[in-house]
Amino acid sequence: MNSYHHIPETALSKDITHAVWQIEGFTSFHNEHILPKGIVEVIFNFSGSFPIHAQVGKKQFHLTHCFINGFNTEPVQIQLPEQQKFFGVQLRPLAVKKLFGIPACEFSNTVVDLTLLDVGFHSLWHQLAEQKTFDERFNVFFHWMRQKLPDLQPREKLVNDFLLTVDQHDLSVTELAHSLCYSTRQLSRKMTEATGMNTEELLLYKKYLHAVHLIHHTDLSLTKIAYQSNFSDQSHFIKSFKTYTNMTPGEYKVSKSYVKGHIYENVR
Numbered sequence: 001m002n003s004y005h006h007i008p009e010t011a012l013s014k015d016i017t018h019a020v021w022q023i024e025g026f027t028s029f030h031n032e033h034i035l036p037k038g039i040v041e042v043i044f045n046f047s048g049s050f051p052i053h054a055q056v057g058k059k060q061f062h063l064t065h066c067f068i069n070g071f072n073t074e075p076v077q078i079q080l081p082e083q084q085k086f087f088g089v090q091l092r093p094l095a096v097k098k099l100f101g102i103p104a105c106e107f108s109n110t111v112v113d114l115t116l117l118d119v120g121f122h123s124l125w126h127q128l129a130e131q132k133t134f135d136e137r138f139n140v141f142f143h144w145m146r147q148k149l150p151d152l153q154p155r156e157k158l159v160n161d162f163l164l165t166v167d168q169h170d171l172s173v174t175e176l177a178h179s180l181c182y183s184t185r186q187l188s189r190k191m192t193e194a195t196g197m198n199t200e201e202l203l204l205y206k207k208y209l210h211a212v213h214l215i216h217h218t219d220l221s222l223t224k225i226a227y228q229s230n231f232s233d234q235s236h237f238i239k240s241f242k243t244y245t246n247m248t249p250g251e252y253k254v255s256k257s258y259v260k261g262h263i264y265e266n267v268r
Helices: 011-016 093-100 120-130 134-146 154-163 173-179 184-195 199-217 222-228 234-245 249-255
Strands: 002-006 017-026 029-034 040-045 052-056 059-063 066-069 076-079 083-091 111-113 262-267
Touching (some): 017 134, 040 120, 083 093, 083 134, 093 184, 120 134, 173 184, 173 199, 184 199, 199 249, 222 234, 222 249, 234 249
Antiparallel strands (some): 002 017, 017 083, 029 076, 029 262, 040 083, 052 059, 066 111
């Protein structure tokens, strides 16, 4: 399996996208279990397998050739095609409304066919499919995006940065609002529009995301991870983690793959 990952470097591109990736090759697994990751993602499928069956929480979906998925608070399960070729763009949450005219919260815990939002995605998918390399697809997508680049305000950029980092999970609502230059009421509206969660719910979600990061990237005990992620105690940590993932932190730790938040099951 070949994989590519790029973090945009220009100021304009960084305002809109968090990262761009591609995977291609054959997989030995039938199923992929994806924990909530706190991102909004546009994905183009060039695998030749349409549709692909997926489940978000208890809702069933069929993944088409291009789709968008937002901030999830429930895990995603996908039945993987044997041969995969996916190109994905992780969008900054507050840029989504400016790009599509729909706030990012509308894509939380669901999967939406992009061609239903804009028929122009048929053409974009074909343009991307014609390219032979990751760099070529990257250039085509950003050429398309430059024509739609929204103007984000400085405070919106700060909110995007907060949403896409694993830090700042230990702030109070008031402290966070002050650091982002919003009133607590304004901030709650912004967070709900971007994620479907109010500020208090989002701060708990950020603790969970921080814990996933530590489980994946460190050898810390689960007790220390709970403490460093600012959970009140181990019981609160386990309960919150299970709410988002349907598994305990310990179960994730023993089954995690090399990709953070992804578990692969059922060898072919």
